[in-house]
Amino acid sequence: xxxVTQSSRYLVKRTGEKVFLECVxxxxxxxxxxxxxxxxxxxxxIYFSYDVKMKEKGDIPEGYSVSREKKERFSLILESASTxxxxxxxxxxxxxxxxxxxxGPGTRLLVL
Amino acid sequence: AQKVTQAQTEIxxxxxxxxxxxxxxxxxxxxxxxxxxxxxPSGELVFLIRRNSFDEQxxxxxxxxWNFQKSTSSFNFTITASQVVDSAVYFCALSxxxxxxxxxxxxxxxxxxxxxxx
Numbered sequence: 001x002x003x004v005t006q007s008s009r010y011l012v013k014r015t016g017e018k019v020f021l022e023c024v025x026x027x028x029x030x031x032x033x034x035x036x037x038x039x040x041x042x043x044x045x046i047y048f049s050y051d052v053k054m055k056e057k058g059d060i061p062e063g064y065s066v067s068r069e070k071k072e073r074f075s076l077i078l079e080s081a082s083t084x085x086x087x088x089x090x091x092x093x094x095x096x097x098x099x100x101x102x103x104g105p106g107t108r109l110l111v112l
Numbered sequence: 113a114q115k116v117t118q119a120q121t122e123i124x125x126x127x128x129x130x131x132x133x134x135x136x137x138x139x140x141x142x143x144x145x146x147x148x149x150x151x152x153p154s155g156e157l158v159f160l161i162r163r164n165s166f167d168e169q170x171x172x173x174x175x176x177x178w179n180f181q182k183s184t185s186s187f188n189f190t191i192t193a194s195q196v197v198d199s200a201v202y203f204c205a206l207s208x209x210x211x212x213x214x215x216x217x218x219x220x221x222x223x224x225x226x227x228x229x230x
Contacts, residue, residue: 041222042203043218092157099162103159104156106155
């Protein structure tokens with residue numbers, strides 16, 4: 001079974017803090033993705049990576065950065081958290097183009 | 113630009129009723145993939161089905177069935193004899209053809225909240 005894990009299910013941070021969200025997949029997938037989900041806006045792609053040390057901006061990259069030092073791990077970084085980054089963050093991975101993306105359980109982030 | 117529209121924001125049915133969730137998509141690609149995911153209250157997106165643009169055969173899996181029609185750019189999902197455990201948000205998604213990076217981006221619809229009442 002494909003397994004995608006995320007470091008936290010719930011996270012509470014203060015405005016201005018640096019926040020790290022970690023995602024690990026165990027299926028040797030090439031591609032990894034970070035989405036955020038907000039009511040009424042659906043899922044929106046923040047960043048994705050198609051290889052180690054490679055990354056591409058998604059639709060809403062502002063205020064975020066990513067790191068992929070190892071194939072199995074993809075980190076999302078909020079350099080200075082703001083209240084408008086309160087959201088559900090979902091990580092996913094897939095083997096290649098057209099293949100299914102498998103999602104982690106999500107991290108609900110609250111920025112106060 | 114690709115787009116996925118799920119016009120039904122919320123649907124409420126009584127257990128054992130059949131229910132159809134609509135999905136309409138737009139793309140200029142000739143090769144693409146369509147997906148359905150289920151998101152129960154726990155939050156994790158669960159993969160249900162993947163269909164490529166060259167395969168218009170309908171698919172049935174237990175109480176679930178999918179109707180793909182390229183002529184109307186639709187990929188509808190039907191649950192037969194619904195159960196309370198089917199209550200969830202259901203997302204339709206379209207995979208972009210981005211071979212140069214193998215990015216396989218997904219464009220999601222906004223989701224349909226299905227509530228099945230006992």
